[in-house]
Amino acid sequence: MSDTPQAPSALESSLDGNTTVMGGTNSVSPMTAVGRAPRQRTSWRERFEITLLSGPAILVFLAFVIAPVVAAFYYGFYRWKGFGPPTDFIGLHNYKVILTDPEFHRAVLHNFEILALSLLIQGPLAILLALLLNRKMRGRSVIRVLVFVPWVVSEVIAGTGLGLMLPVNGAINALLTNMHIFGDVKIQWLGPHMALWTLMAILTWKYLGFAIILLMAGLQNIPEELYEAASIDGASYWQQQRRITLPLLGPTIRIWAFLSIIGALQLFDLPWIVWGEFNVDRDGISTMATYMAHYGPRTGLYGYGNAVAVVLFIISMIVAVLYQRLVLSRDVDGAVTDGRKKR
Amino acid sequence: MTTASLEAPRAKKNRSAQGGSKPKDPWGSPAVYFIALVVVALTVAPVAYIVLGGFRDNSQITVDPAGFPSPWRPETYAHILQSSSFWHQFLNSTIAALFTAVLVIALGLSASYVLARYKFRGRGLMFGLFAAGLMFPITVAITPLFILLNNLHLTNSLIGVILPQVAFGLPTTIIILVPFLQAIPEEIEEAAAVDGCSRLRFYFKMVLPLSLPGVLTTGILTFVASWNSYLLPLFVLSDTNSFTLPLGVQQFRGVHGSDTAAVLAFTSLSMIPALLFFTAFERRIVGGLQGAVKG
Amino acid sequence: MSFIPLQTKRAAFAVAAAGLLLTTAACGGSDNSSSNAAGGDKGGSGAVTMTLWTNSTTGPGVDFFKKAADDFHAQNPNVTIKVQSVQNEDYDGKIQTALQAGQGSAPDILFQRGGGKMLAMVQANQLSPITPSSDVTTNISAGVLSPFQVDGKTYGLPTSLTPEGIWYSKDVFKKAGITSTPTTIDELAADAKKLKAAGTPLAVGGKDGWPAAHWYYMFAIRDCSQDALNAAATSAKFDDPCFKQAGVDLGKFIATDPFEADAFNIAAQGAASATAGLLANHKVAGELMGAWEPGVVGDLTPNKKPLPDLGYFPFPSVPGGQGDQSAMMQGSDGYSCSAWAPKECGDFLNFIETADNQKAYAKAFGAIPANAAAQTDVTDSATKDALTAASNAKYSVLFLDTLFGQTIGGALNTAVVNFMSGHNNDPQSIVDAVNNASSKG
Known part of the structure; x- marks a missing residue:
């Protein structure tokens, strides 16, 4: 929102020392427009238009997203090996096993570790790089394109390459040996001591581009005049970033954090491909999704796998709702759960 | 909010410098370039490793994992480029990605328009329903989804890949496009109404062109996601003739062995279109996301 | 807690036990050929198209099946076989979903490892029994065939042996x-x-x-x-x-x-x-x-x-x-007919078991053929040693x-x-x- 009344107030609150990046309450106005729809009653004609315009999307969405979700709930109540239709109804048994399995507990813990580290590592890095890439300087467009490369490359391709680079006898250790760093010590990048940090490095490498691109979009929303005014008042570059940019980026950061949280909870491909299904648990980077795949399709336990999918879905929902209530509510009105409108 | 104007498009114009189109951007400080260089080296190195790996043979990769190609073996790349199956899969990938992107835009924009500009009971529910789709990735839904596709006789055809991709692409699309459409000032709509323009005509005449940046963004994001999609095509497509590029790499993975050099060369070639596409539209994406991340 | 009816389970593992004790490859047994032909719901004399799923994705392996399909077509002009490859690591998941989906998605001819994995398919009525030809029963020992049999019926034929x-x-x-x-x-x-x-x-x-x-x-x-x-x-x-x-x-x-x-x-x-x-x-x-x-x-x-x-x-x-x-552990790769396969499927399985086709198979895959008459063609010295060790083993056990x-x-x-x-x-x-x-x- 670049309307002028907003910015000074945000600036003021940041001057009050309230510069928290996450969960700050000092940001610009909520996404007001959601509640701004003009017509007061729904006429038959509007109903026709609504149906015509949103009908196809809703149909496709119900058929290919909601129906499989409902089916997953259904299969989760069965002991079912994927052969023939499910017949062996076992009620909540699968859920009992899941919730009492220490391996699943570890997977959930890892998910939340990854979630927290993703926010803490990628957030500040992305802000710094977005600021850097937003500076007017020569060669910027080339740098920008290159920084986004990992994000555009598919997980399967990235995993293939990283799988060759990271084992003890892989390219990274060979390179370190060639350069006489660490002497002859071969670092077990994938082992239990390093795995979480290696994974964080991989995730940062892969997804930082997306954070940067969102933040750069957010930066475009900050009116130039604010910086010009601050410059006249003698504020340094860093002062300007701290007092103007950070507070005004609040909504963007919160949206990025939301997407990052969802991504962390549903993380699957990279641990699965780079470490492999037998190693994720030992090396401390299993996730709910790798647990699901390992004990679902890979061992023929389709009922159980679907029950895990349901648990994963519910945990994602709870976190999303909490986040929306506590942090995001001012930005995305009702995006996740309720239709309560704000004005 | 009465002063709100056409937010995104205006901002884009104001800041066209952002795209670096002005020839006289100054040089940054050496420290900035140094940091940029380090970052770029780190981001590009694994990709470069894959591309260079395609120029080595398997034995080179095993014996000296970090070495440069010696000797260079361009024949792996040449062989793939000459194979008809690569181009066939290239075509399939293109079809799947284009149709997915076009359909996501067509369906997503219409639904977003309803969500952004109409007030009706169930609007919140509809928004919530789509947003809940974010919580259920395709990885998790694959078994029930496949059984459904089979009942609809959509397996082994690209349509069976396209339709679910469209469905799973809708949540992101709607989240990006709704704020964009909300930014279209009411005055324009009212003026149109005075001119006797129905809301449907308004949609086609005004909304479509005005939302172009957002549409481009979601289109490109969907295209790239479809291009990279692996799990869904893996389950849906059995016939080699219907394979997309990510599945094509299988031909180099035997029952027990694997031709790693060929895998690397093949993946290098298959990621080029997504990279080019993204590069060409990178600036537009920033502009298109602008609305979505606005406060 | 067990939710599988005990009886089913017993039966299941009794069958598996039969597969456990492979006799050595040397003793060519004669098996009572089961009476059931490949059950099929498709007609007999009209044009028949079958799909074949192999876990081979590389040139020679796929070529073997394409050539076998062509040769079979030459003998049976009404039968066309389409060969489709599924990457080995993806195979189990994909075949399971395809068989689950049934008609239309399930291949007619599918790669099969026998044992407990095959048993699950049999119990779900996803495979049809086949009748081994006399060539098969003469040249493939009862022990090698047994992992592909349930209750005296044959649900697949082994194409190769993999002693450990x-x-x-x-x-x-x-x-x-x-x-x-x-x-x-x-x-x-x-x-x-x-x-x-x-x-x-x-x-x-x-x-x-x-x-x-x-x-x-x-x-x-x-x-x-x-x-x-x-x-x-x-x-x-x-x-x-x-x-x-x-x-x-x-x-x-x-x-x-x-x-x-x-x-x-x-x-x-x-x-x-x-x-x-x-x-x-x-x-x-x-x-x-x-x-x-x-x-x-x-x-x-x-x-x-x-x-x-x-x-x-x-x-x-x-x-x-x-x-x-001296006991040997060995697996065997083979092929089965799905429940929806036409009866020609069984004919094709017998066809690829002939000594000539088995020799070609062994060459294409660098494998030990299941057909003893084709084992003479194994030339690799290390593989020969493995074959000898398998023949000398008192008994064999499946993976x-x-x-x-x-x-x-x-x-x-x-x-x-x-x-x-x-x-x-x-x-x-x-x-x-x-x-x-x-x-x-």
Whole structure:
């Protein structure tokens, strides 16, 4: 929102020392427009238009997203090996096993570790790089394109390459040996001591581009005049970033954090491909999704796998709702759960 | 909010410098370039490793994992480029990605328009329903989804890949496009109404062109996601003739062995279109996301 | 808690037990051919199109099936067969979903490993029985056929045998000062020490899971009597103490640190840096594998030709073990007809079992053909040694994960990897994993 009344107030609150990046309450106005729809009653004609315009999307969405979700709930109540239709109804048994399995507990813990580290590592890095890439300087467009490369490359391709680079006898250790760093010590990048940090490095490498691109979009929303005014008042570059940019980026950061949280909870491909299904648990980077795949399709336990999918879905929902209530509510009105409108 | 104007498009114009189109951007400080260089080296190195790996043979990769190609073996790349199956899969990938992107835009924009500009009971529910789709990735839904596709006789055809991709692409699309459409000032709509323009005509005449940046963004994001999609095509497509590029790499993975050099060369070639596409539209994406991340 | 009706389970594992005790390949048995022809709902004389799913994705393997399909078409002009490849690691998941989806998605002819995995398909009525030709019953021994039979009916035909053993580089062994191959596990441990000191250790591709699990299987086969193995196959439980003993013995061997560094993050196959590639380039000394190893290694040598100094020795004896120390573990690859296949499917399976086609198959896959009449064509010296060891074995056992089926086999493999990699140091955990595998639905 670049309307002028907003910015000074945000600036003021940041001057009050309230510069928290996450969960700050000092940001610009909520996404007001959601509640701004003009017509007061729904006429038959509007109903026709609504149906015509949103009908196809809703149909496709119900058929290919909601129906499989409902089916997953259904299969989760069965002991079912994927052969023939499910017949062996076992009620909540699968859920009992899941919730009492220490391996699943570890997977959930890892998910939340990854979630927290993703926010803490990628957030500040992305802000710094977005600021850097937003500076007017020569060669910027080339740098920008290159920084986004990992994000555009598919997980399967990235995993293939990283799988060759990271084992003890892989390219990274060979390179370190060639350069006489660490002497002859071969670092077990994938082992239990390093795995979480290696994974964080991989995730940062892969997804930082997306954070940067969102933040750069957010930066475009900050009116130039604010910086010009601050410059006249003698504020340094860093002062300007701290007092103007950070507070005004609040909504963007919160949206990025939301997407990052969802991504962390549903993380699957990279641990699965780079470490492999037998190693994720030992090396401390299993996730709910790798647990699901390992004990679902890979061992023929389709009922159980679907029950895990349901648990994963519910945990994602709870976190999303909490986040929306506590942090995001001012930005995305009702995006996740309720239709309560704000004005 | 009465002063709100056409937010995104205006901002884009104001800041066209952002795209670096002005020839006289100054040089940054050496420290900035140094940091940029380090970052770029780190981001590009694994990709470069894959591309260079395609120029080595398997034995080179095993014996000296970090070495440069010696000797260079361009024949792996040449062989793939000459194979008809690569181009066939290239075509399939293109079809799947284009149709997915076009359909996501067509369906997503219409639904977003309803969500952004109409007030009706169930609007919140509809928004919530789509947003809940974010919580259920395709990885998790694959078994029930496949059984459904089979009942609809959509397996082994690209349509069976396209339709679910469209469905799973809708949540992101709607989240990006709704704020964009909300930014279209009411005055324009009212003026149109005075001119006797129905809301449907308004949609086609005004909304479509005005939302172009957002549409481009979601289109490109969907295209790239479809291009990279692996799990869904893996389950849906059995016939080699219907394979997309990510599945094509299988031909180099035997029952027990694997031709790693060929895998690397093949993946290098298959990621080029997504990279080019993204590069060409990178600036537009920033502009298109602008609305979505606005406060 | 068990939710599978006990009877079904019993029947299931009685069948699996039949597969457990393969007789040696040498004795050609005559099997009562079952009366049922390939059940099919499609008509007989009209044009028939069948799809075939193979886990072979590389040139020669696919070419073999395409040529076989063409030859079959030449003999039966009304039958057309479409060959489709599914990558091996994706195969189990994909075939399961396709069979589940049934008509339209399920292939007519499908790659089949037999044992417990096949049993699950039979119980779900997803396969149709076939009648082996007289050629098959004459040249393929009853023991080799038995993993593909349930209740006296044949649900698939084996195309190749994969006896297990240690495949090694003779040069690397020589360089480490080893002059003769080990015959006891202690000798193997001593050799492993020498090899490791020479910088070329024994290898295990722990990332893939099953290559590590094969070590436990072999210890179990050495430590457990034939009766104990049979009982386990019938009850789906590791009740005999020998199964824990196998874990203890494996633990002792692992304690000598015989394998390459970071062994559980290195794959066996599927990448140039996998153990097969390391062996092909003399970076490691050898590994425990099935008889597909020479072909895999050959593809990864610098000149892409078979490794000239590749050797084979059977898994060494374990002192005090109650099993016959010559017993062999071996898998067999084969093909089945799905329940929706036309009757011509059975004809095609018999067709690819003829001696000529089996010879071509063996050549294309570098495999040991199931048809004894085609085994004369095995030329690779290491493979010949493996075939000899298999013929000399008093009895053979199927890979335990194939035998027990996906669920128990998967739990077993996970537990073995956790044990071998030090994630869980209690050998009892392997036994518990098998005995508790059915708690998850």
